[in-house]
Amino acid sequence: MKGLSVEVRVGLLVLTALVLLGGFVFVLGGFELGDQYDLYVDFDNPGNLKPGAPVTAGGIQVGRVADVEYRGGRLDERTGRRPLVRVHVRIDRNVQDTIHENAIFYVASQSVLGEQMISIDPGNPERPPLEEGAVVEGVDPPRLDLAFAMAFELLEGMTELMRDNREELMSAFRSAGNLIRQMDELLAENDGRIDRIFANLERATKQTNEVLDGANGIVNGPRLERTLRNVDRTLAAVAADIEPLMRDVRSMAERGNEALATLGPEQRQEIQQAISQAADLTEEANATIADARAIVSHIRQGRGSVGGFVMDEEIYDDVQEMLRDLKHNPWKLFWRE
Amino acid sequence: MTFTSRAESEPTPIQALVRVLGDARDVGRLGLRTLHYLMRGKREKGAIAAQMLAVGNRSLFFMCVTMGFIGAIIAYQSGLQARKLVPDFSMIGATFLKLLVRDLAVSVGALPLATRVGAGIAAELGSMVVTDQVDAMRMSAADPVDYLVVPRFVACLIMGPALLAIGGLVAFGSGTLVANLAFDVSPHTFTNLTFVHLGDLALAALKAVTYGAAIALVSAQRGLATFGGSEGVGWATTEAVVGSCFAIIVLNLILSVIGFFLFPA
Numbered sequence: 001m002k003g004l005s006v007e008v009r010v011g012l013l014v015l016t017a018l019v020l021l022g023g024f025v026f027v028l029g030g031f032e033l034g035d036q037y038d039l040y041v042d043f044d045n046p047g048n049l050k051p052g053a054p055v056t057a058g059g060i061q062v063g064r065v066a067d068v069e070y071r072g073g074r075l076d077e078r079t080g081r082r083p084l085v086r087v088h089v090r091i092d093r094n095v096q097d098t099i100h101e102n103a104i105f106y107v108a109s110q111s112v113l114g115e116q117m118i119s120i121d122p123g124n125p126e127r128p129p130l131e132e133g134a135v136v137e138g139v140d141p142p143r144l145d146l147a148f149a150m151a152f153e154l155l156e157g158m159t160e161l162m163r164d165n166r167e168e169l170m171s172a173f174r175s176a177g178n179l180i181r182q183m184d185e186l187l188a189e190n191d192g193r194i195d196r197i198f199a200n201l202e203r204a205t206k207q208t209n210e211v212l213d214g215a216n217g218i219v220n221g222p223r224l225e226r227t228l229r230n231v232d233r234t235l236a237a238v239a240a241d242i243e244p245l246m247r248d249v250r251s252m253a254e255r256g257n258e259a260l261a262t263l264g265p266e267q268r269q270e271i272q273q274a275i276s277q278a279a280d281l282t283e284e285a286n287a288t289i290a291d292a293r294a295i296v297s298h299i300r301q302g303r304g305s306v307g308g309f310v311m312d313e314e315i316y317d318d319v320q321e322m323l324r325d326l327k328h329n330p331w332k333l334f335w336r337e
Numbered sequence: 338m339t340f341t342s343r344a345e346s347e348p349t350p351i352q353a354l355v356r357v358l359g360d361a362r363d364v365g366r367l368g369l370r371t372l373h374y375l376m377r378g379k380r381e382k383g384a385i386a387a388q389m390l391a392v393g394n395r396s397l398f399f400m401c402v403t404m405g406f407i408g409a410i411i412a413y414q415s416g417l418q419a420r421k422l423v424p425d426f427s428m429i430g431a432t433f434l435k436l437l438v439r440d441l442a443v444s445v446g447a448l449p450l451a452t453r454v455g456a457g458i459a460a461e462l463g464s465m466v467v468t469d470q471v472d473a474m475r476m477s478a479a480d481p482v483d484y485l486v487v488p489r490f491v492a493c494l495i496m497g498p499a500l501l502a503i504g505g506l507v508a509f510g511s512g513t514l515v516a517n518l519a520f521d522v523s524p525h526t527f528t529n530l531t532f533v534h535l536g537d538l539a540l541a542a543l544k545a546v547t548y549g550a551a552i553a554l555v556s557a558q559r560g561l562a563t564f565g566g567s568e569g570v571g572w573a574t575t576e577a578v579v580g581s582c583f584a585i586i587v588l589n590l591i592l593s594v595i596g597f598f599l600f601p602a
Contacts, residue, residue: 006389010386014499017503020503
């Protein structure tokens with residue numbers, strides 16, 4: 001160094017500083033030497049994501065955020081969506097084939113206090129890769145600020161409520177305490193009964209289950225199916241026959257009306273008399289039937305000669321024995337020992 | 338000889354304030370004259386290169402050692418504080434670099450630069466004043482601002498930022514080493530530029546250039562205002578260092594506020 005001129009020595013120092021500064025600017029500016037391609041990710045709120053933030057896939061940096069644009073819900077005719085924020089990311093070309101159409105883009109943090117970045121879940125390899133310039137929907141980061149604000153509001157409301165209604169709350173707590181104590185005493189006094197209730201409930205549940213199993217067997221069995229099929233068939237036949245039947249009934253009723261219209265008052269009186277006679281006849285027939293029923297009942301009970309003959313097994317056996325004996329010894333009809 | 342320098346007196350706060358404002362006015366006038374001669378002056382050939390060598394190359398070792406210690410201390414203290422708050426050192430390098438680039442490398446680095454360079458300028462010019470060399474130049478129709486202040490101003494303007502850039506790098510290196518040895522943070526993890534942006538670098542460059550100019554002008558003004566022989570030169574040197582450091586701190590506040598609006602952190 002001693003042999004160098006003043007200008008050279010000064011120049012070397014300045015050059016060193018300039019190289020350092022230039023290198024720093026180069027690194028900070030995020031200038032990439034490799035080939036990259038563009039993707040656009042829509043978010044409603046990407047948090048504190050800034051241009052220059054890293055883009056990682058599987059924890060490895062594969063690109064950077066080039067721009068964060070506020071779109072304010074304006075319609076994007078290309079996608080038909082109304083994104084609030086669109087993030088432009090530049091990703092290394094050599095990983096393009098690994099980021100697929102169903103890839104998930106979400107905002108993550110490098111550490112607890114770290115800067116936010118975009119993390120990519122590359123998606124299913126069976127799906128085609130995302131094309132250059134594609135616009136995808138990203139997953140917003142959790143809004144901790146919103147959660148804190150809501151929690152704070154809730155706590156504040158609760159505090160205010162407790163402060164304004166201290167007496168009522170104390171009274172309610174006291175009542176609740178008394179209620180619990182009384183419930184406890186009640187349960188202790190009726191311990192055996194409650195056990196029985198639960199045992200009954202258990203039994204009832206078991207029986208219900210059995211009934212339901214049986215019902216399931218019936219519902220799922222062939223018999224019900226067959227019955228339903230028959231009902232179906234019957235209904236179909238009824239539906240087919242009902243119309244002509246109704247037609248016949250209607251015509252019969254019309255004819256009856258016509259016939260009644262042709263009758264004079266005398267004839268109607270005769271008919272009424274005939275009907276009343278028929279009613280008397282029916283009454284008598286009913287009485288006769290009742291008598292017959294009584295006789296039959298008598299016979300069934302084995303009372304009377306006929307009853308004894310018909311209902312007594314012994315007489316039947318005797319007669320049968322006698323007939324068999326007569327068959328073998330017909331002479332007994334004529335000759336008595 | 339009875340001699341009473343300004344540094345020996347005990348002024349009241351109001352007198353001190355008036356004196357500071359008067360010095361600021363004098364430095365401002367000197368700055369305007371320096372800019373005038375920078376545009377139109379005739380300088381001795383090689384004068385600027387010689388001053389750049391004195392300001393830059395000869396201060397390099399001192400700056401590197403000083404900034405190395407400063408970087409190590411900041412990294413160690415940052416690590417201690419971080420360990421109390423969160424048991425996570427992954428972002429310590431990022432915050433250290435942000436702090437270093439945006440403020441500490443230039444503002445803290447400018448203080449030892451002021452002591453080394455400012456004292457040299459004030460002592461040199463003060464000696465020339467008390468030995469009547471400056472008066473001789475004036476008699477020869479050569480303005481001392483043109484021949485003495487402008488080369489030193491240009492040298493500080495260029496070499497100041499260069500030294501601060503190199504000093505910043507050394508501070509970062511020593512910080513990385515300390516973080517690795519004291520907190521087991523790997524150099525790769527420590528070298529995290531996530532929080533540093535181009536705005537921070539622009540603000541640091543603006544500060545470095547401003548501090549370089551301030552050191553040169555304050556020290557030259559104190560040197561040219563020297564009186565009272567060799568003791569006066571000593572006091573002028575002291576006042577140059579104190580004035581330069583004070584100017585750096587005041588300018589740091591002003592530039593930080595400006596930077597807050599121009600390049601938000």
